[in-house]
Amino acid sequence: MQISQADALAIVSSESFQQQIIGPMIDEFVRRLSRPGADGKAYRAFIQDWLYFERPMLDRFIGERFNVQFEGPALSIDGAEFPLGGFILRELEWVRIDPVEAFELRSELRKAVDEAVIDWIGGRPMKFLPATVEKPFPDRAAADAETAQIIRDFLGSTGKTEGVG
Structure with missing residues (x-):
């Protein structure tokens, strides 16, 4: 079925x-x-x-300089989900944003994520499959070691990512 x-x-x-x-x-x-x-x-x-906050977090977007969190539970109106507000963290300081500002910023961040993923995928051949619970690795330690080696190979002998200053 x-x-x-x-x-x-x-x-x-x-x-x-x-x-x-x-x-x-x-x-x-x-x-x-x-x-x-x-x-x-x-x-x-x-x-x-x-x-940190009384209300539950709906979303969190973490950039290099800012961490943005949106409070819930969302209020649904005419098919749109409105956060109850949010916070922007810069270093060790927070600023609270109201529900309208939170809705606008959340919408912009979601669009930016989609655009970044579309750009990143580019011409890569990818096959999206139905989302299911991921089965455990047959050997987690071996899988972690293999992944760590991929990262080390990416970093190369310089210890820095290629093309990143």
């Missing part, structure tokens, strides 16, 4: 589905956040910003 994307989204966003996954999700979050070593540190760093 195949299910349409719209039906799948309706099921996942339904109140009954959301209530059923609370316990297993919390258990999995705790398990991952409690991991020792680099994995646990990465999980904790990824959600650390969630603890």
